[in-house]
Amino acid sequence: MNESPHASTGTAREVDILVVGAGPAGLFAAYYAGFRGLRVAVMDALSEPGGQVSAMYPEKSILDIAGFPAVKGRELIDRLLAQAAPYDPVYLLGEQAQTLDHAADGRVVVGTSTGRTVTAGAVVVTGGIGTFTPRPLAEGVDFLDRGLSYFVPDLSAHAGRDVVIVGGGDSAFDWAVHLEPIAASVTLVHRRDRFRAHGATVARVRDSSVRVLVNADVAAVRGNGWISEVDIHHRVDKTITTVPAQSVIAALGFTADLGPMTDWGMRIESRHIVVDSRMRTTVPRVYAAGDITDYPGKVRLIAVGFGEAATAVNNAAAALDPDAEIFPGHSTEQEN
Ligand SMILES: Cc1cc2nc3c(=O)[nH]c(=O)nc-3n(C[C@H](O)[C@H](O)[C@H](O)COP(=O)(O)OP(=O)(O)OC[C@H]3O[C@@H](n4cnc5c(N)ncnc54)[C@H](O)[C@@H]3O)c2cc1C
Known part of the structure; x- marks a missing residue:
C-alpha cells in the first residue's frame, strides 16, 4: 500500500464516499464530498494525483477551465488538491480498485490491488479512460x-x-x-x-x-x-x-483499459459507464463522473467532469441520508 504524501493519517477502510480515480473529476468529487460533511477516500492506480493531466500534460496550458483564461495542468491539479485539503480526504495512491461487492447493510465493498478492503456508503467512479499504461x-x-x-x-x-x-x-x-x-x-x-x-x-x-x-x-x-x-x-x-x-x-502513447471495472455489473457501452441524469450507474450506490461516463450528448472535457462530480456526490449524499437535500446550498453560506 502506498498512501501518498497527500494522505491524512490512518488507513481508510471505512468511509462515506470512495472516489475511484484521482483525475480532475475525482479531485473535485473529493472537495464536494468534504463540503457535504462526508468522509472521503480517493484511490488511484497511479502514484500521483491528477489523472491524464498530471501524467500527460502537466506543463501544458489549459484554456477552457471556467474562470481561468489559461492554467497549466500542474497548477490546476495543485489547486484542486488545495480546494479539497480542508476536508482532509485520504489519498490511496498506487492502488487499483479491483473488485466491487455489497455488504449485507447495502454499503459498497471495494477490494484493491494491495489486498485492502474499503467499505463505503457510496462509490463515485471517476476512472477516466481506465488504468493507462505507457507503450x-x-x-x-x-x-x-x-x-x-x-x-x-x-x-x-x-x-x-x-x-x-x-x-x-x-x-x-x-x-x-x-x-x-x-x-x-x-x-x-x-x-x-x-x-x-x-x-x-x-x-x-x-x-x-x-x-x-x-x-x-x-x-x-x-x-x-x-x-x-x-x-x-x-x-x-x-x-x-x-x-x-x-x-x-x-x-x-499509451494503452488504456477499464480492466476490473468491467466486472462490477455496471452497464458499459463502448468502454464507458452508462449513467442517468443523477450520475447513477446501474449498480446500487455506485455513481460515476468525468470522462468515463456516457449518456446522450456527452462531452469529454474537464469542465463537464467537474459538473458531473458535483451532481454525483450530491445525489449520493441524499441517497445516504434521507434527510439530506440533493442541493447542498451555496458554498458561500459556509464562509465565516
Ligand atoms: C494531451 C491531452 C490534452 C488535453 N487537453 C484538454 C484541455 O485542454 N481541456 C480539457 O477540458 N480536457 C483536455 N484533455 C482531456 C482531459 O484531460 C480529460 O477530460 C480529463 O483528464 C478527464 O478527467 P477524469 O478525472 O474524468 O479522468 P482522468 O484524468 O483520466 O483520471 C482518471 C484516473 O482514474 C484512475 N483509474 C482508472 N481506473 C482505476 C482503478 N480501477 N483503480 C484506481 N484508479 C483508477 C486512472 O489511473 C486515472 O488517474 C486533454 C487530454 C489529453 C490526453
Missing part, C-alpha cells in the same frame, strides 16, 4: 527509472542532462519545449517525418536548439547502471548515430 520503449526497458521514463512529472529532474525524447505527438513536443532551456541538450527522435503534435509547438521546437531527427528510431540504449548513451538508427540511409544521454523520455 514501452523496448530497447530501453532495462533502464526504467534508471534514466528511462515515460512521463515528466518534474522537469527539474532532467536539468543539466542530455535528454533524448522519443515520439512525435503533443507530449514529446511539449516536453522538448520545456526541457530545452534547462537540459544540457535535447534530441527528439521520431520514426516518421510528420508529427501529430500541434503545428505551433513543432515550429517552436524547430526554432530552438532541439535537435530533431526524423525517420529515426532508438536502436540501443547503453549505460553502466544508469543510461549514458543511445544509438539512433536512421531508417532511410540505415546509419547509426550515437548520442550521449542521461535521460531518455519515451512518449509513444
Whole structure:
C-alpha cells in the first residue's frame, strides 16, 4: 500500500464516499464530498494525483477551465488538491480498485490491488479512460527509472542532462519545449517525418536548439547502471548515430483499459459507464463522473467532469441520508 504524501493519517477502510480515480473529476468529487460533511477516500492506480493531466500534460496550458483564461495542468491539479485539503480526504495512491461487492447493510465493498478492503456508503467512479499504461520503449526497458521514463512529472529532474525524447505527438513536443532551456541538450527522435503534435509547438521546437531527427528510431540504449548513451538508427540511409544521454523520455502513447471495472455489473457501452441524469450507474450506490461516463450528448472535457462530480456526490449524499437535500446550498453560506 502506498498512501501518498497527500494522505491524512490512518488507513481508510471505512468511509462515506470512495472516489475511484484521482483525475480532475475525482479531485473535485473529493472537495464536494468534504463540503457535504462526508468522509472521503480517493484511490488511484497511479502514484500521483491528477489523472491524464498530471501524467500527460502537466506543463501544458489549459484554456477552457471556467474562470481561468489559461492554467497549466500542474497548477490546476495543485489547486484542486488545495480546494479539497480542508476536508482532509485520504489519498490511496498506487492502488487499483479491483473488485466491487455489497455488504449485507447495502454499503459498497471495494477490494484493491494491495489486498485492502474499503467499505463505503457510496462509490463515485471517476476512472477516466481506465488504468493507462505507457507503450514501452523496448530497447530501453532495462533502464526504467534508471534514466528511462515515460512521463515528466518534474522537469527539474532532467536539468543539466542530455535528454533524448522519443515520439512525435503533443507530449514529446511539449516536453522538448520545456526541457530545452534547462537540459544540457535535447534530441527528439521520431520514426516518421510528420508529427501529430500541434503545428505551433513543432515550429517552436524547430526554432530552438532541439535537435530533431526524423525517420529515426532508438536502436540501443547503453549505460553502466544508469543510461549514458543511445544509438539512433536512421531508417532511410540505415546509419547509426550515437548520442550521449542521461535521460531518455519515451512518449509513444499509451494503452488504456477499464480492466476490473468491467466486472462490477455496471452497464458499459463502448468502454464507458452508462449513467442517468443523477450520475447513477446501474449498480446500487455506485455513481460515476468525468470522462468515463456516457449518456446522450456527452462531452469529454474537464469542465463537464467537474459538473458531473458535483451532481454525483450530491445525489449520493441524499441517497445516504434521507434527510439530506440533493442541493447542498451555496458554498458561500459556509464562509465565516
Ligand atoms: C494531451 C491531452 C490534452 C488535453 N487537453 C484538454 C484541455 O485542454 N481541456 C480539457 O477540458 N480536457 C483536455 N484533455 C482531456 C482531459 O484531460 C480529460 O477530460 C480529463 O483528464 C478527464 O478527467 P477524469 O478525472 O474524468 O479522468 P482522468 O484524468 O483520466 O483520471 C482518471 C484516473 O482514474 C484512475 N483509474 C482508472 N481506473 C482505476 C482503478 N480501477 N483503480 C484506481 N484508479 C483508477 C486512472 O489511473 C486515472 O488517474 C486533454 C487530454 C489529453 C490526453
